[in-house]
Amino acid sequence: MIDLRSDTQTKPSAEMRSAMANAEVGDEQKREDPTVNELERRTAELLGQEEAVYVPTATMANEIALRTLGRPGDEVVAEENSHIFLAELGGPAVHAGLMARPLRCEAGRFTPEQLRETVRVTDRSHVPPTRIVSVENTHNSSGGRVWPLDEIEAIAATARELDLRLHLDGARVLNASVACGVSAAEIGGHFDTVTLCLSKGLGCPLGALVAGSAELMAEARRLKHLFGGAMRQAGIVAAAGVYALEHNVERLADDHARARRLAEGLDAAGVPVDLEQVETNFVQVDVGPLGLTPSDALERLWQQGVGLSMTAHPTRLRAVTHLDVDDDDIDGAVELIPRALRTLARA
Numbered sequence: 001m002i003d004l005r006s007d008t009q010t011k012p013s014a015e016m017r018s019a020m021a022n023a024e025v026g027d028e029q030k031r032e033d034p035t036v037n038e039l040e041r042r043t044a045e046l047l048g049q050e051e052a053v054y055v056p057t058a059t060m061a062n063e064i065a066l067r068t069l070g071r072p073g074d075e076v077v078a079e080e081n082s083h084i085f086l087a088e089l090g091g092p093a094v095h096a097g098l099m100a101r102p103l104r105c106e107a108g109r110f111t112p113e114q115l116r117e118t119v120r121v122t123d124r125s126h127v128p129p130t131r132i133v134s135v136e137n138t139h140n141s142s143g144g145r146v147w148p149l150d151e152i153e154a155i156a157a158t159a160r161e162l163d164l165r166l167h168l169d170g171a172r173v174l175n176a177s178v179a180c181g182v183s184a185a186e187i188g189g190h191f192d193t194v195t196l197c198l199s200k201g202l203g204c205p206l207g208a209l210v211a212g213s214a215e216l217m218a219e220a221r222r223l224k225h226l227f228g229g230a231m232r233q234a235g236i237v238a239a240a241g242v243y244a245l246e247h248n249v250e251r252l253a254d255d256h257a258r259a260r261r262l263a264e265g266l267d268a269a270g271v272p273v274d275l276e277q278v279e280t281n282f283v284q285v286d287v288g289p290l291g292l293t294p295s296d297a298l299e300r301l302w303q304q305g306v307g308l309s310m311t312a313h314p315t316r317l318r319a320v321t322h323l324d325v326d327d328d329d330i331d332g333a334v335e336l337i338p339r340a341l342r343t344l345a346r347a
């Protein structure tokens with residue numbers, strides 16, 4: 001099976017497992033786990049923030065971040081298909097009591113003008129205050145699209161002017177950093193809180209971090225415990241994160257190159273792919289013009305030995321490259337995907 005469903009499908013390598021097996025550990029809740037402490041230190045530096053807090057998942061990192069930034073009744077503004085609105089079970093409402101202000105926009109990116117038009121200024125008696133702006137980079141549901149640094153700077157400047165707090169769902173911010181040749185600190189430094197996921201392109205079995213100022217991270221640590229995310233000898237898994245930061249960041253460029261090669265191969269074989277959209281490790285395939293439903297197409301692809309997955313779009317599927325996909329897999333996918341989709345189109 002050529003598994004292109006998600007970059008979450010990676011399995012830890014032998015070297016990563018060896019780093020895990022040999023990790024120094026201690027009681028993480030008491031901040032006595034040297035490996036967790038080291039991972040938090042490195043990540044804070046990497047993301048241009050003072051501190052970082054290790055948590056089991058990027059969902060938890062996002063939810064903790066939003067809760068540190070807002071109070072019940074506040075509004076959070078984000079793109080309408082952002083992960084925090086689409087895929088966290090209404091967590092911002094449940095965990096932080098936040099109202100969602102979804103924005104419709106191209107490629108997951110909204111403009112300073114859109115933000116200005118959206119922000120509500122509270123009258124302290126009726127109007128819920130707009131408090132948080134959340135940016136997702138790379139943007140999952142639009143196909144791993146990247147926010148250029150100048151657009152981030154413009155949003156951050158507008159948010160500051162409007163007295164808004166800024167969260168970066170940077171689950172894949174290292175893909176963005178590698179794709180545009182800008183350090184993760186230059187991107188992350190503009191935000192109050194930043195989420196980084198370790199279990200996607202970085203290839204760890206689990207783990208994520210939320211980063212921010214020492215003051216915000218003190219609250220994040222309290223919330224981590226409250227959410228049931230404070231662990232014990234977590235260095236065993238944090239060691240995978242330390243290993244990934246050392247070995248698996250620059251190589252994200254390989255995933256991006258393979259996604260481009262896949263997209264170009266599919267395009268040449270007549271599969272509807274928007275080449276413009278391929279900026280990182282996602283390729284979106286539109287099965288609508290082929291007269292297929294996404295679930296039929298997925299089934300046929302699976303039978304041919306290729307795993308793709310659904311997107312928020314009604315007719316687009318996605319293929320995602322990652323650590324466990326090599327050049328031969330791309331060659332195989334370029335051959336099998338057109339075969340599977342054309343067979344279906346003729347059926």
Ligand SMILES: Cc1ncc(COP(=O)(O)O)c(C=O)c1O
Pocket residue numbers: 057058059060062083136138140169171172197199
């Ligand atoms: C942009 C983004 N943020 C957060 C998450 C949440 O990650 P997890 O499912 O590991 O909690 C995902 C997962 O796909 C994501 O794509």
